[in-house]
Amino acid sequence: MSAIIRLEQLSKSFDSLDVLRGISLDFESKEITSIIGQSGTGKSVLFKCMIGIMAPDEGRVFYKGKDLVEMSEEEKELVQRNFGYAFQDAALFDSMSVAENIAFPLREVLGIRNRREIRQRVREMLEWIELPDIGDKNPSELSGGMRKRVGVARALAIKPEILLFDEPTSGLDPVLGQTINDLVVRVNRELELTCILITHDIPAAFRISDKVAFLHQGEVIAQGPPREVIRSEHDMVRQFVENSFSSQEV
Ligand SMILES: Nc1ncnc2c1ncn2[C@@H]1O[C@H](COP(=O)(O)OP(=O)(O)OP(=O)(O)O)[C@@H](O)[C@H]1O
Numbered sequence: 001m002s003a004i005i006r007l008e009q010l011s012k013s014f015d016s017l018d019v020l021r022g023i024s025l026d027f028e029s030k031e032i033t034s035i036i037g038q039s040g041t042g043k044s045v046l047f048k049c050m051i052g053i054m055a056p057d058e059g060r061v062f063y064k065g066k067d068l069v070e071m072s073e074e075e076k077e078l079v080q081r082n083f084g085y086a087f088q089d090a091a092l093f094d095s096m097s098v099a100e101n102i103a104f105p106l107r108e109v110l111g112i113r114n115r116r117e118i119r120q121r122v123r124e125m126l127e128w129i130e131l132p133d134i135g136d137k138n139p140s141e142l143s144g145g146m147r148k149r150v151g152v153a154r155a156l157a158i159k160p161e162i163l164l165f166d167e168p169t170s171g172l173d174p175v176l177g178q179t180i181n182d183l184v185v186r187v188n189r190e191l192e193l194t195c196i197l198i199t200h201d202i203p204a205a206f207r208i209s210d211k212v213a214f215l216h217q218g219e220v221i222a223q224g225p226p227r228e229v230i231r232s233e234h235d236m237v238r239q240f241v242e243n244s245f246s247s248q249e250v
């Protein structure tokens, strides 16, 4: 197997705060990889570096062997066509309807102009997130969970090679969270997409992922298949895993 994305010694600081401290991590093609770890440990910063919208201070982000950090903006935009991503806060455009939000990357990234094709794709995406009737609504009329799912639909719309989600299930009730996790598994299997998730849903991460990486204070302290990471001797990982699974049983 060869890594579709490879991070090498990524570092990022904000003033005196060292957020990423030499992250090296491989993401295999067509696999689901989840990144877990405490709040404030640098997961979203890592996410932004991976998709090329934040420059690391040091290190490299390889996409199929090509370094994003070194690329011109034009080259990077071409590479980014292969990425479908949804931010932690969904980041929808409130001046547009839900349908227009989902259509946006179809027009802007893929350059599709055919209105029927766009309408069709938007409808298909709304069905994937099980909200078929909200196309005409404005994002401000939606609940937080619905916005989140529209963010997921927008990321999926371009049928990217890699899906990257920053906490797609946080703020959702368990049933909806499960729907999104199922969706990830479905697109991974049916569309053979590489999926990279940042998630606080530890049981789901262990259940659906081929690989889990545990971030702590800007470093990867455990990584590998779930069955290996779950047996990690590292105190922080053990605490995290034990708490997540025991809270689920209550
Ligand atoms: N643009 C920025 N400028 C300054 N500091 C930042 C910036 N972005 C993130 N940080 C800081 O970097 C640290 C890591 O933030 P990050 O958002 O990556 O955490 P996280 O692991 O995603 O947390 P959570 O699980 O709560 O989403 C935090 O201390 C945050 O305040």
Ligand SMILES: [Mg+2]
Binding pocket: 043, 044, 045, 088, 166
């Ligand atoms: Mg975050």
